Amino acid sequence: MAEADPSIFAMLPPVREVEAADAAALDSLLRDADTPFVVRGIAAHWPLVQAGRQSAQAARDYLLAHARDRAFSVSIGTNGNGGRLFYDDDMAMNFRMMKAGLPEIMAWIAEGEGRAEAPTVYLGSVDLHEYFDGLHAANHLDMGARDCLASIWIGTPARIAAHNDVPRNLAIAAVGQRRFTLFPRQQFRNLYLGPVDNTPAGRVVSMVDFHAPDLDRHPRFAEALESAQMVELRPGDALHIPSMWWHHVEGLDGFNVLVNYWWRETPRWLGHPQDALHHALLAIRDLPPDEKAHWRDMFDHYVFDADEAVAAHIPETARGVLSPLTPETAGRLRAYLLRQLSR
Template sequence: MRKTEQINDVSNLNLGEILSEHQPVIFKNINSDSLLLGNNNSAGENLINKLSDEIGSKVVSVMSGFYEDGGLLSYSNPNVDTRTRNTLIGPCTFDKFARQVLKMSRDERPGYLYSQLLDIGNSMPELLPMVQPLDAKLNVKGEAIWNLWLGSGKHRVNTHYDKVENFYFVLHGKKVFNIFEPKLLPELYSGPYEGGPSGIPESVVDSNNPDHKTFPRYSEALENSQVAEVCAGDMLYLPANWWHNVSSERLNVSANLWWSDIGKVERFRAELAFLQLLYSVKTLPKHWRDYWMTNIDHYVFCKNGNPLEHLPKEKQGIAGEIEIEVLTGIKQKIRDLEQEIFRLELDIDLSDDRLKLNCSHLLNIKIESIDYIEISIGTHQVFTEEYNVLKILRAFSGGRRPLEVYEGKIAQLYKIDQFSEKLVKFIRHGVLVMSHE
């Protein structure tokens, strides 16, 4: 474990150069002239009281934990249930929460109150003047969110990561970050990729009391980690996707700026590609997984340099440099493959992007997504969230006649139970299904 790099002279910051290295760094006393800062008790109480006066009785989400967990904010028991936390969470007016935080911060007994991710811009615009001087110094481009974090101390957030860039500024108290670079993922024993009860991926190892017998590789993660002590007036730059756990020993108030260095479209497209790999490649035989790993390393991550430098630029195709023409070709290839997959999985022609269903002259079925089915008989509509399609079709068709279904321009007859299976597949795939008389 080593200490995070510090920059003591912040008078002439070159943020662009620092951010390009994508490494954690502490900016010391970046806003030391703020009247809100201070580490003594009176300064903390003054800050809490000021926040209470500004925010008043607005309702915030507050969490507290059980004494036996020693202030840990994490899974209740990841080996049993990855959906529940070992914290109690509920709404509270900010002024009442602030009063109680001050009382608990003076109490030597275990126990804490903590509120996190209070959106300053949308929920608490009264606090914007507090962060505007620092906001001006950072001058972050694009969509960014300022959040407020406030607690009585004696609490710690377990190891997790965020998919956004983070400037974390301490107004009062001290935060201690233990930071792990993304490549240490195998040594951190992550919970489900889709996240635990808070919606983010999180390690199942108790960061303060790791069980090295159960999680032997965690020792290697600790050896290669770094520690960042961020005091009042300091700001930590924490790059996106770096794992970290955070401890707060006493009364603490922080504000952080979250933003992304890539657009939402790029972020969601990459996430979609990863999920498709999990869905389509992970389950293949080993020789096929090896084949795709080689192709991804070669064409996507360019581990051997430009994979097509031996070809003229105009002949490199969709695996060449991404330009408008190439991007158009990739998107068309994706659409063609998706269409073919649907055709094979659903065994139905989707060339006209619709399904025409005639059960009777009054019945219409519309399935827009996995969450929405609309059934209508004449002008009377029935909405359902239950996908017992077979029961619905039998009820509306009388269970006697076969169904006449138009696939493209060709009509076919289906038994009701046979066609209900097709509809269930459409629901699961979120394919638009329109029916007409």
């Protein structure tokens, strides 16, 4: 097996660093950016960051003081997986999902701290408002008029396979250090993506082990590295990840906490592109080649190359979903699709 020298990752170019003195400066950066950037220390004043600087236990106590009394979903990895939450040899998950109260989960984390053989404990994308009282109010960045989903990620050392997300993302390291390796969206072919219907957390992931890349099996990964960037976030640092950029994430310390904001520039009532991809796999991919070519033309006409000429010959009041979508027409289209899919 030909393996890449691990030092190659340390030699990747760093993510661009910028400054944001206030909310207006951050807003301007987020509005104009189409590539990743880092703002160092922008959340250094957070009480959670300050607690983490005292100790991991102080950070856990701070979180517990704000946690609601409800069950949290947690991933428990198998011993000896090096923190990599991924597939096993049979393409099942190498971790199990369960529910428990946060005090119990924090006790597991504390018990395993410093033990190399301790299983990975990982809470991913926990809604800050639903699961905590007052935590977001005391630890947040001013995101302006953006309609954001605020989430928290808590756990022991972990490696999350390269994946991407449709929303834009501002990720803030609160406790512990995080390493991000990022790739432009067009690198998906060189990341050797896994199944789309059997994923660790709902998003398709790269099958490449970034700690031991097999360049015989995944030769194009070397090409992906040519456009990769890397950054290690310290507590209080924030990273902007543009929509659909691929990112491999590692929690490097014994206890790690990250807070992130997700938002889309498009209305929430629009459909999710991933759903359209799944439907195309169901309805188009396995058609005869000539029919598939026709549907490619139809998609170009109505979706990818659509302009005013598509519906110019139809009375304006009768264009339906060929007009720019509104919440009402989007709702009717969604209802129609649900009826069709349920037949």
